[in-house]
Amino acid sequence: MALIVQKYGGTSVGSIDRIKSVAKRVIDTYKQGNQMVVVLSAMAGQTDGLIELAKKVTQDPDPRELDVLLSTGEQVSVALFAMAIKSMGYDARSLLGFQVGIHTDKLYGKARIHQIDTKRIKEELEKGRIVAVAGFQGLDEDGNITTLGRGGSDTTAVALAAALNADICEIYTDVDGIYTTDPNICPEARKLDVISYDEMLEMASLGAKVLEIRAVEFAKKFNVKLHVRSSFKEEGGTMVVPETKDMEKVVVSGVTYNKNEARVTIKRVPDKPGIAAKIFKPLFDAGIVVDMIIQNTSEDGYTDMTFTVPKPDFKKSIQLVEKVAKEIGAEKVLGDENIAKVSIVGVGMRTHAGVAQKMFETLAQEGINILMISTSEIKISCVVEEKYTELAVRVLHRAFGLDKNQ
């Protein structure tokens, strides 16, 4: 008998029919002798609908009350799901954040889980019940409702799996696993059977939006085995697990890209201590998230500073930086919205030499100019002209052998 935590996203419970088929699926696994804890998101579109409603009241809704409002979405899902299970002749109980005891900090809209009580859930499981837990929600120390932010149900599921010491945490979604790259632009993309937490973290943050980053961090921290799979298909998906020696044999696990950033360059910045802090302070104050930052070696006391920002913040960023540029005596500010970031990810990079070299050569062979480079232990990212994105992804995918079963 295993204890299984399953999480179903908004699309998987997007209609009454889908809720019923999720219920059937859960019952099947239950009948095989497993204890089942099922975490549900709000039905697709619900959360956006509630946010719209709040925006009609005020453009700037009170964060505490917004969480009270949004948490109803998951409450509806778990109630309907538990009804479905019961109507099929099995016993189920829905539990909300306050009923489980999902304790968080007080950061409305992006709360972090501190601790989860397991008593109530264990009691229900011991009675042979299927337990449906509302995802995305918790309770602060004063008994106020909090929510965990977008994708928070993933975090709920992983945190529950950790607290309950579950055998596995299955994340059901509308894709059937993690791919070596986006199949929409590279038909040769293959589903990965297994991936390490760190690779998953790099893949997620780079745009492969299957799993919430925080959930992966949580899983890594508490060693929770994740299985990302489709709610619409029977076959297995991708296991996200601790890194093994074996994994290092594969140099590159995936190729990702991100077209949602723009590039800002400040030319001939007087190279003095504290200059970077001065440049980025107004951006930070405006809540603009700066991603890659590159500073060239100083020549004759001047340096160039280049960084990327989200495209929607591009114009605002240019304005802010032009003001700073004048103050610090830089020459001028340049900007480019037509860029994309292409990255290769793999734990094997740690032990294999020449990976960067191979990436640069592959791009060069296709005449793709590299505008910026940044590297981490298990990732190399190149910024290129946006029009080359798809081509870059395809040639890198092939160059690192991702089109072949390894």
Next chain:
Amino acid sequence: MALIVQKYGGTSVGSIDRIKSVAKRVIDTYKQGNQMVVVLSAMAGQTDGLIELAKKVTQDPDPRELDVLLSTGEQVSVALFAMAIKSMGYDARSLLGFQVGIHTDKLYGKARIHQIDTKRIKEELEKGRIVAVAGFQGLDEDGNITTLGRGGSDTTAVALAAALNADICEIYTDVDGIYTTDPNICPEARKLDVISYDEMLEMASLGAKVLEIRAVEFAKKFNVKLHVRSSFKEEGGTMVVPETKDMEKVVVSGVTYNKNEARVTIKRVPDKPGIAAKIFKPLFDAGIVVDMIIQNTSEDGYTDMTFTVPKPDFKKSIQLVEKVAKEIGAEKVLGDENIAKVSIVGVGMRTHAGVAQKMFETLAQEGINILMISTSEIKISCVVEEKYTELAVRVLHRAFGLDKNQ
């Protein structure tokens, strides 16, 4: 400084604009130096929509889970309302059943309030906050969500007013008070300035659907002053208060009617002990609520038994009673769906003679035949042919001087 509990029904919070105008109204009263606790229903249509959703899952939804589902309606209302208050520059907090501590029994869908904690609400009030409480919901001793049944928000408001020892409980609705009769069929109907709990109970149970009966019972038990008034008008409505000597001067306070019942008669029932119990057992077992029951004096060992049932249960009732009639050797069963019950209500009846006589004469003068009569201390009801309903209401209204200011 007074402590005021206000309750706004589904129509009063039926749109974002209405929620905003309720918020303005509450702030106005708050600015006059009052402490405000505001109980809200679900937005009009919400609860029905949620029930429909549940019915799509299963025709017979689990009662516990149905309550989890339905309680989201009020949760949405209080969150939006608190947002509205805050966006207008005043401080507010929404509190759900579990946050207040509204403790009920375990009867899902029709739970009764056992006890209310006042600590959290008092803390919020002391901080100068307007407190918005989700109506209709509570928590059983095991921490499960319960709901109080239709009109339950009235009960929440009155119970809160009692627990907090509030100065007044104002029930805001889409009518502007309690009328002497239905203005739709009697244009001379007048709004009552004041009415006693007992009169209100009789009026409510007889079809003047303004206040939930249980809420009035609660108010009577705990001596909570009620004020029933319109959310769309400024002027005062009707005060529902303990009976005073003064009230007895008015013989009749209102005329009500009910067209939703049908009549069943069993002719020549052998008059033996236990016969009534035998007749009504199958109806009781089938969950059919029998209203008026009249048994004529026995003649030669046989009696006639007449009673009324809700119209939707009429056919079923006839079937059940025909079976029993055979068993007990009664002659036959008659039925009539085209009846109506017309009643006069007033605490003054206790001390005034001849009220019934006047009612019967008034109806006779118009050629209206009385089919059944039943009386209580402060109410006389006559069953008449349905087609005479409006006429009967109008002539009684005039005969007892309800068209004149008293």
